[in-house]
Amino acid sequence: MSRTSDLHQDVADQNVAGQDVRDLESVISTPELSLRPTRAPDHASENRALVALVEAMTASPDDILQKLAETALDLCRAHSAGLSLLDGNQKRFRWAAVAGRWAPHLGGGTPRGFGPCGTVLDRNVPLLFSRPERHFKYLASVAPYIEEGLLLPFYVGGRSIGTIWVIAHDQSRRFDAEDLRVMTNLSHFAAAVYAARTRQVAVQADVHSALATENSLRGILQACTEAVARHLDAALARIWVITKDKRVLELQASAGMYTHLDGAHSRVPVGYLRIGLIVQERTPYVTNDVVNDPLLSDSDWARDEGMVAFAGYPLVVGGQAIGVLTMFSRKPISRATAETLSTIAGTIAQGIRRAQGEAALRRSEAFLAEGQRLSLTGSFSWRVATDEIMWSEQVYRIFEFDQSVPVTLELIGTRVHPEDLPLMHEIIERARGDGSDFEYEHRLQMPDHSVKHLHIVAHGTRDQDGRLEYIGAVQDVTQARRSEEALGKARSELAHVARVTSLGVLTASIAHEVNQPLSGIVINASTCLRMLAADPPNVDGARETARRMIRDANRASDVITRLRGLFGKKDAKTDSVDLNEVARGVIAMSMIELQRSRVILRLELADDLPLVTGDRVQLQQVILNLLLNAADAMSGVDDRPRQLVIRTERDEGDGVRLRVQDVGVGLEPQYMDKLFEEFYTTKPAGMGIGLFVSRSIIESHHGRLWAAANDGPGATFSFVIPRAPHNVTADVMGNP
Amino acid sequence: MMVDRSLVSVVDDDESVRESLPDLLREFGFAAQAFSSAEEFLASDCVGQTRCLILDIAMPGMSGLDLQQELSLRRQEIPIVFITGVEDETVRPRVLERGAVECLFKPFSEAALLRALKVAFRVS
Numbered sequence: 002m003s004r005t006s007d008l009h010q011d012v013a014d015q016n017v018a019g020q021d022v023r024d025l026e027s028v029i030s031t032p033e034l035s036l037r038p039t040r041a042p043d044h045a046s047e048n049r050a051l052v053a054l055v056e057a058m059t060a061s062p063d064d065i066l067q068k069l070a071e072t073a074l075d076l077c078r079a080h081s082a083g084l085s086l087l088d089g090n091q092k093r094f095r096w097a098a099v100a101g102r103w104a105p106h107l108g109g110g111t112p113r114g115f116g117p118c119g120t121v122l123d124r125n126v127p128l129l130f131s132r133p134e135r136h137f138k139y140l141a142s143v144a145p146y147i148e149e150g151l152l153l154p155f156y157v158g159g160r161s162i163g164t165i166w167v168i169a170h171d172q173s174r175r176f177d178a179e180d181l182r183v184m185t186n187l188s189h190f191a192a193a194v195y196a197a198r199t200r201q202v203a204v205q206a207d208v209h210s211a212l213a214t215e216n217s218l219r220g221i222l223q224a225c226t227e228a229v230a231r232h233l234d235a236a237l238a239r240i241w242v243i244t245k246d247k248r249v250l251e252l253q254a255s256a257g258m259y260t261h262l263d264g265a266h267s268r269v270p271v272g273y274l275r276i277g278l279i280v281q282e283r284t285p286y287v288t289n290d291v292v293n294d295p296l297l298s299d300s301d302w303a304r305d306e307g308m309v310a311f312a313g314y315p316l317v318v319g320g321q322a323i324g325v326l327t328m329f330s331r332k333p334i335s336r337a338t339a340e341t342l343s344t345i346a347g348t349i350a351q352g353i354r355r356a357q358g359e360a361a362l363r364r365s366e367a368f369l370a371e372g373q374r375l376s377l378t379g380s381f382s383w384r385v386a387t388d389e390i391m392w393s394e395q396v397y398r399i400f401e402f403d404q405s406v407p408v409t410l411e412l413i414g415t416r417v418h419p420e421d422l423p424l425m426h427e428i429i430e431r432a433r434g435d436g437s438d439f440e441y442e443h444r445l446q447m448p449d450h451s452v453k454h455l456h457i458v459a460h461g462t463r464d465q466d467g468r469l470e471y472i473g474a475v476q477d478v479t480q481a482r483r484s485e486e487a488l489g490k491a492r493s494e495l496a497h498v499a500r501v502t503s504l505g506v507l508t509a510s511i512a513h514e515v516n517q518p519l520s521g522i523v524i525n526a527s528t529c530l531r532m533l534a535a536d537p538p539n540v541d542g543a544r545e546t547a548r549r550m551i552r553d554a555n556r557a558s559d560v561i562t563r564l565r566g567l568f569g570k571k572d573a574k575t576d577s578v579d580l581n582e583v584a585r586g587v588i589a590m591s592m593i594e595l596q597r598s599r600v601i602l603r604l605e606l607a608d609d610l611p612l613v614t615g616d617r618v619q620l621q622q623v624i625l626n627l628l629l630n631a632a633d634a635m636s637g638v639d640d641r642p643r644q645l646v647i648r649t650e651r652d653e654g655d656g657v658r659l660r661v662q663d664v665g666v667g668l669e670p671q672y673m674d675k676l677f678e679e680f681y682t683t684k685p686a687g688m689g690i691g692l693f694v695s696r697s698i699i700e701s702h703h704g705r706l707w708a709a710a711n712d713g714p715g716a717t718f719s720f721v722i723p724r725a726p727h728n729v730t731a732d733v734m735g736n737p
Numbered sequence: 738m739m740v741d742r743s744l745v746s747v748v749d750d751d752e753s754v755r756e757s758l759p760d761l762l763r764e765f766g767f768a769a770q771a772f773s774s775a776e777e778f779l780a781s782d783c784v785g786q787t788r789c790l791i792l793d794i795a796m797p798g799m800s801g802l803d804l805q806q807e808l809s810l811r812r813q814e815i816p817i818v819f820i821t822g823v824e825d826e827t828v829r830p831r832v833l834e835r836g837a838v839e840c841l842f843k844p845f846s847e848a849a850l851l852r853a854l855k856v857a858f859r860v861s
């Protein structure tokens with residue numbers, strides 16, 4: 002017995018007890034391969050077998066190694082064939098695939114340091130062993146024994162991986178140079194298969210881990226592109242996701258040579274460029290001739306960067322393309338890599354859909370909660386038979402109960418305002434009876450004796466067993482009720498103010514307007530009588546004064562008609578209104594007031610003013626209010642004429658503008674925002690209603706009312722309301 | 738007094754008064770002149786010749802009361818008969834206190850106007 006290597010010491014020691022331990026070299030008979038008569042190569046069978054292997058690789062990658070073993074068995078007409086792979090810790094070979102008579106030994110193996118496989122890897126050449134159990138005694142226990150074994154190493158990327166082997170268990174089969182050639186091809190194939198499989202497993206593992214650990218869609222997709230760049234030799238890996246309107250692809254992740262997401266291809270319309278076509282046609286595209294594909298990129302870039310290959314896979318879920326996964330590579334893309342991309346494209350697509358679904362769910366839950374909080378609306382359900390009641394968080398907040406408290410009708414009853422309890426009981430009993438929908442309002446009396454107003458709407462449904470359940474909403478309308486009360490109060494105050502002021506103004510203006518022509522009539526009548534009584538009678542003069550009387554009487558009649566027109570309409574009406582006419586009416590009405598305030602009024606009314614649609618009386622109220630405000634603002638002005646300008650004009654847009662400009666105290670910038678608020682006033686006796694109401698009137702006319710400080714002293718209040726739809730101007734309406 | 742053709746000036750922004758009242762005053766035997774505003778009257782050469790002023794109270798710009806004050810400041814003591822279309826009972830005592838001869842509410846009768854004119858010319 003001779004031991005040539007210390008490496009084998011430990012195992013050799015085990016063999017000391019045995020007899021006839023042969024020298025390692027004596028069990029290696031590789032040179033005989035070339036001396037034996039050889040059969041002719043059967044290229045046809047070999048090609049068929051390789052094609053079948055490639056197909057098996059894509060169809061069932063998990064048992065590709067077994068297929069490889071069977072192919073070796075077949076092509077070499079061996080009795081057994083298999084692959085041995087080194088363990089992760091490099092200490093043992095594991096028989097990862099075994100075909101033929103040794104098939105039952107699948108999963109067995111040999112030590113790295115002492116066995117045929119180890120020797121083959123050490124020497125990195127194919128070796129033919131004859132009766133190797135004569136040296137490696139432990140193999141004697143593996144049946145059937147090895148008459149001859151041909152072993153070839155395979156390496157991936159310079160790293161030793163394992164061996165591929167064929168065995169003859171008796172002398173009926175002796176391996177030759179043709180078997181060595183076939184096995185050499187298979188070992189190369191095995192290396193490629195192994196590398197591809199490893200990459201595939203690694204990239205899939207990374208993709209799955211990204212889906213499991215990353216929180217955001219962006220994070221998931223970025224980790225996926227990084228996995229592709231790392232494991233699949235991609236120079237650039239990217240993912241685009243389609244927008245909601247399904248028209249544009251947005252770059253969501255990029256790894257490799259570029260990691261930015263902006264730039265030329267950050268948004269690509271579906272159907273445009275190669276990636277847009279891949280999505281539109283839901284068809285993958287792989288090329289190993291990037292430079293000559295004009296739809297991919299500009300060929301200068303590809304040439305400068307040495308790009309050779311491109312692969313793009315649509316991300317398809319439920320028959321819909323929701324994005325695209327692409328890679329550029331400086332090496333040709335193998336079929337195995339393409340298949341890997343195809344697999345992870347499917348995984349990524351599912352991941353996107355799930356992440357989007359989760360995000361949408363989170364968003365809609367958040368929306369719902371926020372919506373309930375903002376609208377002070379909660380939801381509830383009530384199973385009538387069992388009186389089980391479920392409340393949303395917001396209902397708890399409205400009732401001011403802790404969320405841990407179980408809700409019962411009795412509990413609700415403790416909060417309901419005593420005066421509204423009978424109403425609640427009645428509603429509940431009716432609902433129990435007929436299951437009809439209900440809607441009502443009641444009050445709550447809170448422990449601090451404050452009162453809340455609730456609006457409740459509920460819809461009755463029945464489950465498949467016919468049990469009645471109500472789903473409903475509870476809205477806290479306290480604020481609205483209080484506003485209504487305040488508004489109601491304001492309205493009645495306003496009505497009172499309007500009655501008091503307009504009665505005074507109205508009486509004065511009616512008196513003034515009517516008395517003018519009446520005095521003309523009386524004077525003319527006196528003159529007329531005197532002219533007729535003269536000797537000789539002045540008939541021509543009398544005729545002239547009589548004519549004047551008729552004219553003045555008509556004037557008085559017109560005044561009455563106009564006043565009736567101004568005040569006769571009580572309800573808001575929409576007419577075609579001439580703002581000039583309304584302004585003139587208001588001025589006539591308030592002339593006394595203006596004169597008493599020593600206001601010098603200048604009218605600048607546009608001739609060709611379009612009509613507006615609106616309520617004449619309301620618009621009159623607004624103008625009157627602006628006018629009296631302007632007069633008030635100037636009441637303390639003594640160092641300059643109290644000039645008030647009322648101007649009407651076409652607005653640049655399709656509207657009519659009226660401005661009231663004064664030279665009064667002006668506006669305090671810090672109170673500009675408050676000007677139009679209810680109950681805001683700067684006047685000692687003011688109620689702060691005028692501008693608030695004016696603005697709401699103008700807004701109900703689809704217009705705007707605003708204030709601005711003048712360049713000089715004073716302020717200008719303006720409003721714009723849209724012109725009436727028809728192209729009529731004041732002239733057509735027969736304006737006085 | 739009715740033959741001396743004394744000048745009675747009318748100041749009123751209302752056209753029908755300006756047209757009718759001078760004719761009636763001429764029938765009474767006065768010379769008459771009408772003005773549409775206080776400013777116009779002040780700017781005319783009639784101020785010094787006017788023996789009586791029939792003056793509207795409510796007018797744009799300078800009111801009748803403003804004109805009364807202005808004349809008083811100028812020491813132009815012209816008897817004034819106010820006429821007004823606004824039935825404000827507080828106006829009459831106010832203007833009378835400030836030296837007006839009379840305050841007539843429109844529409845006023847011929848008799849009332851004559852009475853006022855008589856007082857005015859007695860005062861002057």
